[in-house]
Amino acid sequence: MAPASNPANGTGSHTSDAEISDKERFFVQAPVAPLREDGLIAFTIGTVVFIVLAIAAYFWRVPLGDAGLGWWFWVAVSGAVIGVLAISYGILRRRRMGQTRTTASDAAAKKLP
Numbered sequence: 001m002a003p004a005s006n007p008a009n010g011t012g013s014h015t016s017d018a019e020i021s022d023k024e025r026f027f028v029q030a031p032v033a034p035l036r037e038d039g040l041i042a043f044t045i046g047t048v049v050f051i052v053l054a055i056a057a058y059f060w061r062v063p064l065g066d067a068g069l070g071w072w073f074w075v076a077v078s079g080a081v082i083g084v085l086a087i088s089y090g091i092l093r094r095r096r097m098g099q100t101r102t103t104a105s106d107a108a109a110k111k112l113p
Contacts, residue, residue: 040090047083050076
């Protein structure tokens with residue numbers, strides 16, 4: 001049996017849906033370049049949120065403890081510590097790779113003659 005053609009990439013048309021494999025139906029590669037995002041912004045936002053939650057849980061520690069939810073403070077502290085470690089790793093990785101953040105306008109300026 002001849003390989004099934006794929007209209008998504010211009011290799012012909014199908015005579016029936018039975019000839020389309022699951023891979024061709026569900027896993028079509030988009031023709032775009034991958035992002036070069038290192039996640040540092042996401043790490044920073046998450047860490048700030050956990051720090052704010054830890055401060056709030058600290059001031060509400062007595063009512064939280066009485067309700068049996070004193071562990072919320074430690075979850076927030078743990079999230080903040082993990083976030084600081086992730087930010088440190090992200091900065092170290094960015095420096096090691098020599099990567100600098102470029103804005104869309106910088107990228108567009110590089111394309112102009």
